[in-house]
Structures are given as C-alpha cells and as structure tokens.
Amino acid sequence: MSSEVDTLIVGAGFAGLATAWQLSRLEPSERILILEREKRLGGQSSGNNAGMLRQAVADRAIARLAREGRRLFNSLKGPRWRGLRLAPSGSLLLASNGCKEWREIEAAAGAERVDLRILDRDQAACLVPVLQTSVFRRALFCPGDASLDIRGFLKGLTRELRSRGILIHLGISPQGIFKTKRGFLVLAGRGVFRARRIVNTAGAWAGGIARMAGAARIPFRAYRRHLYTSGAFKGAGPSWPFVWDLEKKFYFRPSGSGCSLILSPCDKEFFDIKRRRFGLDNRTDPRLRRVVRKKMERFSPAFRGLKLTAEQAGLRTMAPDGRFVIGEDPRLEGFYWVAGLGGHGVTTSLSAGRMAARLILGKKTDPFLERAFSPRRFHAA
Structure with a gap:
C-alpha cells in the first residue's frame, strides 16, 4: 500500500475528521488521507464523551471558538446528516x-x-x-448550548468525507515520519505514504507523533x-x-x-x-x-x-495552559497541530477544523485566536 497526497492527517477523532472536511470544502482539489490507529471510529475520546455543546466557558479564546463552533452545528443540513440528533x-x-x-x-x-x-x-x-x-x-x-448524539455526528462527518473521495485507513498508525525535500515520508502498517504536509490530530498521542517527526515538544497531559x-x-x-x-x-x-x-x-x-x-x-x-x-x-x-x-x-x-494548540509547528515546516482540545473537542471541532484549514491554505484567520492557540507560545518560552 502506498499513496501520495497533499495532506496526511494522523487521527480520525472529531478534530481530524472536521479538519479534513473543512480543508476539502475550502480547497476541493486537495488530496487528503487520514490514518487512525483504532479499528473503528470513535474508539477513543471522540466516542467516549457526553456530547455536550458548551459555550459558557472560563477562557475567552475558547469561548470565541466554542460560540463559532455552536453556530456551525446549525448549518449541518442535508441527507448526509440524516440521523444527527441535536437537542x-x-x-x-x-x-x-x-x-x-x-x-x-x-x-x-x-x-x-x-x-x-x-x-x-x-x-x-x-x-x-x-x-x-x-x-x-x-x-x-x-x-x-445543546446536547448532541456523537455517533450521528461521526457518521455525518464520515459520509461527507467519503462523498469527497477522502479515505480513512483504520487500524494503522505511523511507525516512522521523515522530512523530505518535498514534504514527508510516512511509514505506517505495510504502507509508504508521501505527503506535502502532516496534520497532527492524534489526541493523547499527539506528543508521540510530534517526537517521531522531529517537531517541537509540547508537554501535553492526558x-x-x-x-x-x-x-x-x-x-x-x-x-x-x-x-x-x-x-x-x-x-x-x-x-x-x-x-x-x-x-x-x-x-x-x-x-x-x-x-x-x-x-x-x-x-x-x-x-x-x-x-x-x-x-x-x-x-x-x-x-x-x-x-x-x-x-x-x-x-x-x-496543554499546560489549558488552551488549544492549532497551527504550524515552529520547528518543522509543513507539520501542523490541532491538539489539546480536551473537554471542548466536540463543541469546537468544526470551528477548530476550519481555523486549521485556513492556516494550512495560507488564508486569513482571527489574529486573536491565532496568537492564543499558536504552537509557538511553547517554543518561545
């Protein structure tokens, strides 16, 4: 198994699926591949949470992204979102x-x-x-605020991605990530994957993926x-x-x-x-x-x-300061983070994915949120 793509996403939880979807909506020609270590979707945090969309939070930056995320949930219409129950x-x-x-x-x-x-x-x-x-x-x-059927949300995202030709490989995780002149070479399972960029949405394992690639070390805690x-x-x-x-x-x-x-x-x-x-x-x-x-x-x-x-x-x-980590790594060009969403992952998945997609494509984003969630804040410290 081998393939060459524009963007390889590691992790098929809410953050990974939403980032892939938002990226494909902004740039339909983008070739995207997702790797997931679990053999089924929702095997980790995305399938083991209460499904509560909560905007009333103590951090202003997270509150802004949560408010935007909640608004985006109202736009999920059409046959691919059948069965999505939002209360x-x-x-x-x-x-x-x-x-x-x-x-x-x-x-x-x-x-x-x-x-x-x-x-x-x-x-x-x-x-x-x-x-x-x-x-x-x-x-x-x-x-x-609202309550959400998380299984219906995962199914809706999966239908959207399949309709756009985006593959999700289950039961496969990287064993090696190497920087090349044209991007990255990733060894995973029995496959060799080449990508212009990598998006790290691996949840609790995001730190391990970063170490494997030679990216900055961010001391996440699970x-x-x-x-x-x-x-x-x-x-x-x-x-x-x-x-x-x-x-x-x-x-x-x-x-x-x-x-x-x-x-x-x-x-x-x-x-x-x-x-x-x-x-x-x-x-x-x-x-x-x-x-x-x-x-x-x-x-x-x-x-x-x-x-x-x-x-x-x-x-x-x-992350140590409780804020998300979204953006390009300060040490490794082409390596992007969408991590540390603990406690707010379902609420902010659509808005965090859209913010990440815009950063990846070099499009304008909210400067306040870009600074608040930048991986560079740990590198500078």
Missing part, C-alpha cells in the same frame, strides 16, 4: 458561593457575546424539577474521565438542559431517549501515555462508581437508588 435545550451551571469559575465564565461570555442569564433557584428548578431538592443559590443559563448511564429516572425529559455543578464537580444530562441520564463525577485522573499500555486508556476504574454514587446522593436525594446501567471512560488531553 438545543441549553445548559445550567450551578454555584452556591462566590465561585471563581463562575466569575470567569461571566466575563468570557460577556466579552464574546455568549447569551448567558442568571437564574435563581426557583427559575432553575422550573427547567429541571430535580433541582428542587438540590443545594445551590443560583444558576447560569446558556440557552444556546486525564481520564468517567461517564455513567442510568436506568429510567422518573420525571426526566429530553427538553432538560444539561446541568453542571461548578462547586460539587458533577454533571448530568438526559440521554437521547430522555427517560434516563448520563452522569459524570468530573474526575481528572492523570494518565501517563508513555508508561501505560495502549488499550488501558478507556477502561473504567471500578472505584469511580463509588465516587459518582456519593456525588449523586449529595447533589439530590432524588438520585438515591438510581441504578447505573453502563459506564465508559475517555481521555481529555490538555
């Missing part, structure tokens, strides 16, 4: 005291014109009745987070916004059917990619069941006895 029911962020994150979210939302409203307990409980038995003083309601699905919960409805307690570090949202819940204890366990064997990354830790149970019962007596029927875990990968 625009908003979000509720709860707090009892003078929470620092609350103040930062308000400031970022105000600066980026994200619609955000302060509700008292009674107003919040009208939207989600279970909050009548929960302890909090006020809530931030973001009506533009953290494992658990999700649980409950049995039927009386009174739950598909129109509920997702609820995130900023102080208790706990969130939940209605499932696709609306009669059960998806819950998380917001755990943040460091996962050492270098020392832990591939395949352990999305295994669940049985100890976290007790943690989520305690948080559920502390949040509301209504959750006592609620059965947990399924569990999953995924990695959230972050």
